[in-house]
Amino acid sequence: MRYLFLSSCEKNFIHRIISEGHRLDGRNYNESRNLQISFGSEYGSCIVSLGETKVLAQVTCEVTQPKQIRPNEGILYINVEISPMAAPQFEANRQTDLTVYLNRLLEKCYKDSKCIDLESLCIVVEEKVWSLRVDIKVLNHAGNLVECASIAALTSLAHFKRPDVTRSGDSVIIHTLVEKDPIPTVLYHYPVCLTFAIFQNNILLSDPSFIEECVCASGTEEVNSSGGLLVVGMNQYRELCLLNLSGAALYDSSIVHKAIKSAADRCKEIVDTVKKTIMNDDTMRQKRVRINFSDIITSDHVLSLNKKDLNIRLKNYNADLPKCDDEEMIEEFEDEKPEPSKYDVVPSLPQTAEIIAKKGASTWIEISSESDED
Amino acid sequence: MGAEEQNIKEFKLKPMKCELNFLSKSDGSAILSQGETVALASVNGPLDVKMQSQSIEKSTLEVLFCSKGGKPSVGDRYKENIIRQTCETAILSSLYPRTAITITIQELEDYGGFLSCCLNTACLALVNSGVAMRHVFAAVSCALDDRGNILLEPTQQQLETARATMNFVFDSRQKSLVTSFTEGAFSEDTYKEALARCRSASDLVFSFYRDIVTKYSKVIG
Amino acid sequence: MAEIYKLIHPLKYFNDYISRNIRPDGRKFTEQRNIKLNVNSLKTADASAVVKCGNTTIVCGIKLELATPKAEEPNQGFLVTNVELPALCSSKYKPGPPSDHAQVTNCLVSDIIVNSKSVDLKDLCIVPDKLAWVLYCDMVCLDNDGSLVDACIIALMASLKTLSLPSVTYDCETEEITVDENNKTPLKVHGMPVATSFAVYKALESDMLLMDPSTYEEDMCGGIGANFVVCCNNGLLCGTQKFGGSNPSTECQEEALKMAKHRVKLVEQVIEKCIKNNEIAMSR
Numbered sequence: 001m002r003y004l005f006l007s008s009c010e011k012n013f014i015h016r017i018i019s020e021g022h023r024l025d026g027r028n029y030n031e032s033r034n035l036q037i038s039f040g041s042e043y044g045s046c047i048v049s050l051g052e053t054k055v056l057a058q059v060t061c062e063v064t065q066p067k068q069i070r071p072n073e074g075i076l077y078i079n080v081e082i083s084p085m086a087a088p089q090f091e092a093n094r095q096t097d098l099t100v101y102l103n104r105l106l107e108k109c110y111k112d113s114k115c116i117d118l119e120s121l122c123i124v125v126e127e128k129v130w131s132l133r134v135d136i137k138v139l140n141h142a143g144n145l146v147e148c149a150s151i152a153a154l155t156s157l158a159h160f161k162r163p164d165v166t167r168s169g170d171s172v173i174i175h176t177l178v179e180k181d182p183i184p185t186v187l188y189h190y191p192v193c194l195t196f197a198i199f200q201n202n203i204l205l206s207d208p209s210f211i212e213e214c215v216c217a218s219g220t221e222e223v224n225s226s227g228g229l230l231v232v233g234m235n236q237y238r239e240l241c242l243l244n245l246s247g248a249a250l251y252d253s254s255i256v257h258k259a260i261k262s263a264a265d266r267c268k269e270i271v272d273t274v275k276k277t278i279m280n281d282d283t284m285r286q287k288r289v290r291i292n293f294s295d296i297i298t299s300d301h302v303l304s305l306n307k308k309d310l311n312i313r314l315k316n317y318n319a320d321l322p323k324c325d326d327e328e329m330i331e332e333f334e335d336e337k338p339e340p341s342k343y344d345v346v347p348s349l350p351q352t353a354e355i356i357a358k359k360g361a362s363t364w365i366e367i368s369s370e371s372d373e374d
Numbered sequence: 375m376g377a378e379e380q381n382i383k384e385f386k387l388k389p390m391k392c393e394l395n396f397l398s399k400s401d402g403s404a405i406l407s408q409g410e411t412v413a414l415a416s417v418n419g420p421l422d423v424k425m426q427s428q429s430i431e432k433s434t435l436e437v438l439f440c441s442k443g444g445k446p447s448v449g450d451r452y453k454e455n456i457i458r459q460t461c462e463t464a465i466l467s468s469l470y471p472r473t474a475i476t477i478t479i480q481e482l483e484d485y486g487g488f489l490s491c492c493l494n495t496a497c498l499a500l501v502n503s504g505v506a507m508r509h510v511f512a513a514v515s516c517a518l519d520d521r522g523n524i525l526l527e528p529t530q531q532q533l534e535t536a537r538a539t540m541n542f543v544f545d546s547r548q549k550s551l552v553t554s555f556t557e558g559a560f561s562e563d564t565y566k567e568a569l570a571r572c573r574s575a576s577d578l579v580f581s582f583y584r585d586i587v588t589k590y591s592k593v594i595g
Numbered sequence: 596m597a598e599i600y601k602l603i604h605p606l607k608y609f610n611d612y613i614s615r616n617i618r619p620d621g622r623k624f625t626e627q628r629n630i631k632l633n634v635n636s637l638k639t640a641d642a643s644a645v646v647k648c649g650n651t652t653i654v655c656g657i658k659l660e661l662a663t664p665k666a667e668e669p670n671q672g673f674l675v676t677n678v679e680l681p682a683l684c685s686s687k688y689k690p691g692p693p694s695d696h697a698q699v700t701n702c703l704v705s706d707i708i709v710n711s712k713s714v715d716l717k718d719l720c721i722v723p724d725k726l727a728w729v730l731y732c733d734m735v736c737l738d739n740d741g742s743l744v745d746a747c748i749i750a751l752m753a754s755l756k757t758l759s760l761p762s763v764t765y766d767c768e769t770e771e772i773t774v775d776e777n778n779k780t781p782l783k784v785h786g787m788p789v790a791t792s793f794a795v796y797k798a799l800e801s802d803m804l805l806m807d808p809s810t811y812e813e814d815m816c817g818g819i820g821a822n823f824v825v826c827c828n829n830g831l832l833c834g835t836q837k838f839g840g841s842n843p844s845t846e847c848q849e850e851a852l853k854m855a856k857h858r859v860k861l862v863e864q865v866i867e868k869c870i871k872n873n874e875i876a877m878s879r
Contacts, residue, residue: 294407550842
């Protein structure tokens with residue numbers, strides 16, 4: 001992995017504006033970026049974008065032998081890949097710490113929370129079970145990979161349908177999608193991981209961007225802070241499935257409570273969106289509308305430098321009302337006090353006026369000749 | 375893109391849709407759909423590179439192909455090789471000595487003619503990244519059906535029954551053949567005819583490139 | 596002196612030869628290197644061949660194994676090719692997992708075998724859905740001096756032609772397998788694909804085709820391996836691959852196809868003679 005260095009002035013700047021209540025992209029502390037989910041033509045393939053962060057998830061299945069200790073359960077396997085496509089600092093075919101961290105978090109969130117009914121994936125006990133493989137590919141890393149990847153994993157698992165099987169004696173027949181309708185996966189609950197960046201041990205930012213993630217845990221000479229990244233995994237019933245803190249130690253546990261509280265609402269919101277988009281997709285498919293990744297290509301995105309894509313925004317600057325801003329400018333200009341004049345116009349004699357230098361206007365030190373004589 | 379779609383219909387190429395700068399973190403990226411086949415490509419570079427793969431006279435080109443699901447296979451290496459060798463002829467790599475240019479291609483949908491879609495996407499991503507190039511290139515695929523007819527840009531159903539498939543890549547300057555790869559058996563005459571038809575069809579791909587680039591450059595210009 | 600010249604002006608050195616219509620190793624543009632072929636060279640393999648095209652040396656060994664066919668294709672056996680480019684064959688390769696070049700060459704070789712349909716996989720099936728032959732075809736390169744695909748295909752086809760399968764009886768009820776090594780039937784090989792490599796070089800605005808290029812020529816023409824591989828089988832083309840290098844004109848390509856067709860006859864003769872020789876030796 002090529003190392004990415006952040007300059008001190010970048011760090012200081014981010015710390016400063018955050019302590020003043022601003023974020024670089026103009027969001028509030030608890031505001032998340034725009035979530036968008038689109039599906040591919042196959043069951044269980046989707047692209048989830050959270051702001052500019054984009055993740056592709058694909059679920060595939062195959063028939064395998066079950067594990068010996070769990071002979072009546074299917075197998076769930078999660079694999080995360082970060083290619084150089086995500087950001088230039090990543091190298092091809094190289095596992096980074098981030099890949100392992102992400103993989104482990106997702107395994108905890110989806111495997112260990114037992115949200116999938118693995119027993120329903122069993123075909124013949126001790127012989128044949130379905131093995132589901134979730135492939136997560138990071139397309140663009142613009143911060144908060146954990147949340148984006150977990151939504152992608154959840155959506156693809158909930159969207160996925162496996163082919164139907166029939167058992168006749170010893171042999172198992174796997175039907176193609178045309179022969180028999182495929183079966184959806186049973187999910188007991190829908191867990192989602194959310195990320196919070198903690199700044200200076202008391203500020204909680206939801207959905208941190210790439211630079212905020214990099215900065216939050218590192219102090220500089222100016223800002224001697226402790227902070228870190230807190231990952232909260234929670235399902236739609238507000239049940240906690242996962243907690244993970246990386247970065248500095250916290251000396252106040254109330255911030256964790258605060259994070260969990262705000263995560264609960266956000267989780268509900270995300271799960272509702274996921275369910276709704278899957279429902280929509282299902283009705284579309286029933287109407288035999290062909291859904292394909294080519295639908296996400298928009299030609300108006302070519303306008304790459306318009307306001308929507310400008311990722312740095314100033315809170316007090318509104319691009320929609322340029323006129324208003326101009327007026328403010330004028331007002332400001334009028335308010336500005338003109339420099340006091342150094343001259344006075346004085347009527348001295350009848351019918352005459354004189355311009356005389358103001359008293360004290362000159363900063364020159366006057367040396368009177370009298371003192372000299374003293 | 376209404377006008378183009380009409381044009382494309384006359385020559386029976388699949389409708390193409392493209393978006394440049396799809397990814398914010400890459401130096402150049404493009405997503406391209408040709409009919410139902412979709413590919414995504416990103417280009418990063420010139421970047422610094424490890425000593426062992428550094429070349430003192432030209433830039434090292436690294437190509438990574440990611441399939442949609444499952445493990446990497448020998449077939450992926452073959453695709454990478456085709457894409458790398460094609461891009462190598464197009465990029466003026468001697469302008470960037472001791473650096474690397476990485477091209478990453480992600481499969482999104484494969485409904486026939488996938489590899490030629492990948493090559494076109496890679497070309498658009500390279501154009502978007504601003505890497506200096508000798509020429510652009512266009513890939514066109516065709517299939518030979520069981521009656522011996524040549525079908526341009528075959529669909530998946532046509533591919534399943536096809537006797538042979540042929541893919542050709544042409545450069546934009548002289549329309550000469552940059553890369554070709556074939557599957558199946560065919561006679562010499564069919565090969566020549568397929569080559570000629572694909573060559574004339576490549577004009578459409580080039581005019582599509584031109585449209586996309588003019589649209590894009592209007593905005594930034 | 597020539598060596599120093601080659602080192603200092605690599606491009607000019609090569610250009611000087613090409614402009615005088617001759618290649619650095621003294622061949623004409625359309626001249627191939629000598630081919631030496633030997634079959635049944637390895638006693639441990641079920642069929643084998645060693646081929647030398649100029650300096651390029653390939654050993655091919657085929658090992659037979661029994662396996663259950665795939666559920667999707669219950670009446671087909673398997674043919675697995677594997678091309679190895681170990682560190683000893685060239686200074687370009689390092690020991691370790693197979694290099695990209697090895698994987699690509701393997702892909703080309705297996706594609707040619709599949710496209711030419713020279714081995715019908717259904718012939719390899721013994722009992723549908725139960726038992727089939729697996730042919731592990733390993734090709735090891737001892738010395739890589741260019742035109743790898745050509746040499747691999749010659750070695751592989753020669754060994755396939757000498758391969759004979761022992762008869763197998765399978766008892767469906769007891770699932771017992773008995774192999775009779777004394778009763779062998781030769782494998783049916785349909786057709787005879789022959790690959791011909793070319794390097795495409797652009798000198799003075801005209802394209803040159805160098806037949807059967809050496810590694811040095813391949814490197815000078817750019818790209819990894821040969822630029823242009825044409826494979827002919829029974830008068831049909833079964834794979835034309837062009838990667839990298841400069842771009843040949845249409846006439847150039849036609850010429851290449853013609854040359855490839857001529858070469859097929861030569862190579863076929865070599866293989867047939869070699870096998871006949873082998874049979875005579877065996878019968879003694």
